[in-house]
Amino acid sequence: SQTIHQWPxxxxxxxxxxxxxxxxxxGTSNPNLYWYRQAAGRGLQLLFYxxxxxxxxxxxxxxxxxxxxxxxxFILSSKKLLLSDSGFYLCAWSFAYSTDTQYxxxxxRLTVL
Amino acid sequence: xxxxxxxxxxxxxxEGNPLTVKCTYSVSGNPxxxxxxxxxxxxxxFLLKYITGDNLVKGSYGFEAEFNKSQTSFHLKKPSALVSxxxxxxxxxxxxxxxxxxxxxxxxxxxLLAVQP
Numbered sequence: 001s002q003t004i005h006q007w008p009x010x011x012x013x014x015x016x017x018x019x020x021x022x023x024x025x026x027g028t029s030n031p032n033l034y035w036y037r038q039a040a041g042r043g044l045q046l047l048f049y050x051x052x053x054x055x056x057x058x059x060x061x062x063x064x065x066x067x068x069x070x071x072x073x074f075i076l077s078s079k080k081l082l083l084s085d086s087g088f089y090l091c092a093w094s095f096a097y098s099t100d101t102q103y104x105x106x107x108x109r110l111t112v113l
Numbered sequence: 114x115x116x117x118x119x120x121x122x123x124x125x126x127x128e129g130n131p132l133t134v135k136c137t138y139s140v141s142g143n144p145x146x147x148x149x150x151x152x153x154x155x156x157x158x159f160l161l162k163y164i165t166g167d168n169l170v171k172g173s174y175g176f177e178a179e180f181n182k183s184q185t186s187f188h189l190k191k192p193s194a195l196v197s198x199x200x201x202x203x204x205x206x207x208x209x210x211x212x213x214x215x216x217x218x219x220x221x222x223x224x225l226l227a228v229q230p
Contacts, residue, residue, distance in 0.1 A: 006156075044157075044203070044220045090156055101147065102218055104156035 002027035006105040019078035023091030031093040033074040038088040086112045117206045119221035134189040136204030145207035146187040194228045
């Protein structure tokens, strides 16, 4: 079976500091990978998605970036955090080239002070 | 444009009563529809999906959803609500925008279900 991990679970960072959030998937190969942000406990905003190593598509222009250095590893980064970057960050995966479901990780709560 | 709407911010129901959480969609072609549940400070959990076939889809934890093409709806239902069903529920539709990436989902704004004991 497949599992998805995210860390850290919670993070408090000062404005202007860098960010690195990590997501890994086990039990499958070549998954599609996604980063979402959920602000104010409601709406989900798709930030990035990836269909393979080194292939990243950005949905929303911002000071965040994503990388996929390995098949099942997806990293969300920032060089300088803004207050508006606070939120709940969710990673998800799905099987490639199908209509199948997205499966979500446990999330990272980021607070920028 | 592809979209999904959840018209109710919150639904209140007494334990043991049936519940319905509403979802309507707008998409070109045949829709692929999903329901997810989110408990506080947790990731989204998949409940059920409609791709094709029987209009009544059964999912996890006793939930089911009815696909209605003429009304472009995909309402989530459960015959008897439990207090533990209290959570945030999201409807989603697969993005069918031409040239779009595989498996992108468009989510509704979520409906908070509160089940009173």
